[in-house]
Amino acid sequence: MAAETKAFSFELLNTDGMARRGRITTPHGTVETPAFMPVGTQGTVKAMYPGQVRDLGAEVVLGNTYHLMLRPGAERVARLGGLHTFMNWPHTILTDSGGFQVMSLAQLRKLDEEGVRFQSHVDGQKYHLTPERSVEIQGLLGSDIQMQLDECIKLPAEPDDVKRAMELSVRWAERSRRQFEDMNGPAKGQGLYGIVQGGDVPDLRLKSVEALLQIPFEGYSVGGLAVGEPQEVMLKMLEVTTPAMAADKPRYLMGVGTPDDLLESVKRGIDQFDCVMPTRAGRHGLAYTRFGKVNLKNARHAEDPRPLDAQSACEAANTYSRAYLHHLVRTGEALASMLLTWNNLAYYQTLMAGMRAAIENGSFEDFYQETKANWARGDIAAL
Amino acid sequence: MAAETKAFSFELLNTDGMARRGRITTPHGTVETPAFMPVGTQGTVKAMYPGQVRDLGAEVVLGNTYHLMLRPGAERVARLGGLHTFMNWPHTILTDSGGFQVMSLAQLRKLDEEGVRFQSHVDGQKYHLTPERSVEIQGLLGSDIQMQLDECIKLPAEPDDVKRAMELSVRWAERSRRQFEDMNGPAKGQGLYGIVQGGDVPDLRLKSVEALLQIPFEGYSVGGLAVGEPQEVMLKMLEVTTPAMAADKPRYLMGVGTPDDLLESVKRGIDQFDCVMPTRAGRHGLAYTRFGKVNLKNARHAEDPRPLDAQSACEAANTYSRAYLHHLVRTGEALASMLLTWNNLAYYQTLMAGMRAAIENGSFEDFYQETKANWARGDIAAL
Numbered sequence: 001m002a003a004e005t006k007a008f009s010f011e012l013l014n015t016d017g018m019a020r021r022g023r024i025t026t027p028h029g030t031v032e033t034p035a036f037m038p039v040g041t042q043g044t045v046k047a048m049y050p051g052q053v054r055d056l057g058a059e060v061v062l063g064n065t066y067h068l069m070l071r072p073g074a075e076r077v078a079r080l081g082g083l084h085t086f087m088n089w090p091h092t093i094l095t096d097s098g099g100f101q102v103m104s105l106a107q108l109r110k111l112d113e114e115g116v117r118f119q120s121h122v123d124g125q126k127y128h129l130t131p132e133r134s135v136e137i138q139g140l141l142g143s144d145i146q147m148q149l150d151e152c153i154k155l156p157a158e159p160d161d162v163k164r165a166m167e168l169s170v171r172w173a174e175r176s177r178r179q180f181e182d183m184n185g186p187a188k189g190q191g192l193y194g195i196v197q198g199g200d201v202p203d204l205r206l207k208s209v210e211a212l213l214q215i216p217f218e219g220y221s222v223g224g225l226a227v228g229e230p231q232e233v234m235l236k237m238l239e240v241t242t243p244a245m246a247a248d249k250p251r252y253l254m255g256v257g258t259p260d261d262l263l264e265s266v267k268r269g270i271d272q273f274d275c276v277m278p279t280r281a282g283r284h285g286l287a288y289t290r291f292g293k294v295n296l297k298n299a300r301h302a303e304d305p306r307p308l309d310a311q312s313a314c315e316a317a318n319t320y321s322r323a324y325l326h327h328l329v330r331t332g333e334a335l336a337s338m339l340l341t342w343n344n345l346a347y348y349q350t351l352m353a354g355m356r357a358a359i360e361n362g363s364f365e366d367f368y369q370e371t372k373a374n375w376a377r378g379d380i381a382a383l
Numbered sequence: 384m385a386a387e388t389k390a391f392s393f394e395l396l397n398t399d400g401m402a403r404r405g406r407i408t409t410p411h412g413t414v415e416t417p418a419f420m421p422v423g424t425q426g427t428v429k430a431m432y433p434g435q436v437r438d439l440g441a442e443v444v445l446g447n448t449y450h451l452m453l454r455p456g457a458e459r460v461a462r463l464g465g466l467h468t469f470m471n472w473p474h475t476i477l478t479d480s481g482g483f484q485v486m487s488l489a490q491l492r493k494l495d496e497e498g499v500r501f502q503s504h505v506d507g508q509k510y511h512l513t514p515e516r517s518v519e520i521q522g523l524l525g526s527d528i529q530m531q532l533d534e535c536i537k538l539p540a541e542p543d544d545v546k547r548a549m550e551l552s553v554r555w556a557e558r559s560r561r562q563f564e565d566m567n568g569p570a571k572g573q574g575l576y577g578i579v580q581g582g583d584v585p586d587l588r589l590k591s592v593e594a595l596l597q598i599p600f601e602g603y604s605v606g607g608l609a610v611g612e613p614q615e616v617m618l619k620m621l622e623v624t625t626p627a628m629a630a631d632k633p634r635y636l637m638g639v640g641t642p643d644d645l646l647e648s649v650k651r652g653i654d655q656f657d658c659v660m661p662t663r664a665g666r667h668g669l670a671y672t673r674f675g676k677v678n679l680k681n682a683r684h685a686e687d688p689r690p691l692d693a694q695s696a697c698e699a700a701n702t703y704s705r706a707y708l709h710h711l712v713r714t715g716e717a718l719a720s721m722l723l724t725w726n727n728l729a730y731y732q733t734l735m736a737g738m739r740a741a742i743e744n745g746s747f748e749d750f751y752q753e754t755k756a757n758w759a760r761g762d763i764a765a766l
Contacts, residue, residue, distance in 0.1 A: 046717055
């Protein structure tokens with residue numbers, strides 16, 4: 001603990017086309033990029049022990065400001081030594097601003113220039129989340145990588161609404177940055193990311209990037225994608241946005257995505273991802289594998305003695321039969337979620353490690369083609 | 384796999400008063416007794432990886448014939464290589480007969496001399512469970528330690544009913560034994576236990592023991608206790624029953640119990656236990672510790688940075704704060720069940736290991752007193 005606190009930094013190690021191989025350093029370690037960050041909404045990556053998450057290769061997890069501010073509360077976490085201590089994750093933690101969950105989960109939301117007022121979905125208690133309070137909470141949690149409060153609107157949306165939300169987000173970015181400086185975030189080695197908004201309107205995306213670059217931030221997120229639009233719209237927006245983003249700062253695509261989304265987005269210059277997909281799918285009987293998705297609820301697995309993937313290094317994938325997993329899913333046993341979440345996070349981390357190695361070797365395009373071919377081959381053919 | 388199959392055997396290593404230190408050998412390993420057997424109802428000890436269960440010191444788990452015959456079905460488990468392979472537990476497995484769960488869970492039960500007809504609580508399908516079918520199912524599962532079908536009646540009950548059920552259980556014991564021989568159980572090195580019934584009537588308990596000893600069995604269970612009667616009645620029945628049981632065969636008290644029940648029953652000559660208590664309590668926010676039970680739902684834990692027991696060797700007990708566990712329980716996170724079940728099974732296994740060592744050292748009475756004093760001291764005083 002007496003060791004020197006490392007300040008937030010980003011090193012760009014290699015590029016291969018638009019794909020980037022980098023390394024983020026935070027007070028709690030390094031994060032090799034492109035990186036997938038498992039989601040630990042309420043201070044736990046659901047159905048996983050923290051040690052397992054790390055052992056899979058994850059170097060950073062995401063905590064949700066909205067959930068943690070409601071329970072157990074940011075001040076309480078701070079009194080207990082911060083989120084790293086609280087959840088037994090001594091590695092890097094990234095937190096979101098809470099804005100996205102307020103808009104999707106809270107009751108009686110009211111958004112204005114000042115911030116957003118809402119009632120907790122848990123007990124109806126009233127809160128006022130402002131850009132300043134969001135950064136204050138993230139500081140109390142001790143988050144290494146913090147996000148500005150923004151307004152994320154669902155697509156499709158009218159261009160005027162998209163513009164209004166983007167401009168509000170830029171003003172909130174400035175306020176977030178001031179609060180982050182006031183909280184001594186930089187002196188603590190933490191980073192604050194600005195969030196690019198602008199929906200599916202290329203010009204607004206570029207204006208958003210330009211405004212955020214002026215503030216500036218330790219990293220930049222791409223927000224407001226994977227909110228209902230087709231994948232091709234998302235990828236087109238990335239093609240417009242990432243070339244305008246700072247080359248020497250990490251680029252984080254928020255809330256994305258499927259394995260295919262990750263592959264396509266890395267190809268377009270994204271460095272960080274988070275998504276509930278692997279963990280949520282694991283709780284619903286779905287397994288991600290090299291050969292695509294496997295729905296363990298399906299009766300065809302009932303007598304299949306094969307593991308999910310004998311070649312995987314993950315015990316959940318290489319040991320337990322599909323028949324057993326099917327049985328666990330059908331009977332609603334906790335072990336079903338535990339094993340499938342483990343398998344899915346292992347697959348996601350393996351996919352990211354594969355992409356990192358390929359970028360280093362200058363063989364990203366080969367990796368991309370091979371990975372797609374395996375997915376296309378499908379799982380049933382493997383029988 | 385080419386190694387010689389070990390036949391079921393029991394060695395009595397030490398005694399200390401009525402308390403016994405022994406060793407059961409089965410085709411899948413040895414079981415040091417007194418032993419607590421975690422319950423793996425549906426082919427999984429709920430919320431635990433099988434490797435964790437073994438690492439805590441458990442050498443045998445219990446599988447429930449009733450649940451497994453409904454899902455995934457005994458014939459299916461057999462086709463998949465047996466229950467050991469199916470659930471990735473290469474150590475000893477004990478199965479019950481299914482009778483107890485039929486009477487507590489199934490619909491439209493009808494019991495007669497032949498057996499019991501019932502409908503599945505899952506899908507309403509009709510089954511007929513006879514002594515022969517129960518042993519057949521346990522053989523298909525590949526169980527190392529099998530139980531005869533018996534009729535277990537709840538207490539309080541009329542002595543005439545107790546007598547009728549006990550006598551039926553003896554006749555079923557004979558039929559179970561014949562089926563076990565027909566299935567080549569002895570040649571496979573497996574064991575079949577007879578079950579002592581007789582409720583709270585000492586004479587009937589003794590008659591039951593006497594009849595079963597004539598058949599005979601590899602081991603003897605005490606059934607029909609912990610079914611609603613006060614602990615003192617249960618202990619009195621043990622005092623009547625165990626001295627009449629074979630000294631050179633294991634004695635298994637079915638479905639028991641609290642840590643105090645285990646301590647009191649070992650003191651009265653019991654060798655094996657199973658109970659859902661540590662696993663079920665773990666899913667309901669309750670932790671067993673050296674200083675008694677801790678209800679993590681309670682608000683007093685919300686800011687308590689202490690682990691459950693810093694001196695425990697179990698990570699669940701020595702690492703995570705009570706504040707964090709409280710948070711996980713309150714938010715309904717899977718990790719709450721995972722950590723508290725782990726803690727509870729660790730405590731139970733530690734308690735059994737302590738009793739085994741004490742019997743070896745001839746210090747069981749000291750251990751008994753010290754353990755009771757710690758429980759009486761309570762958890763709050765430890766602050």
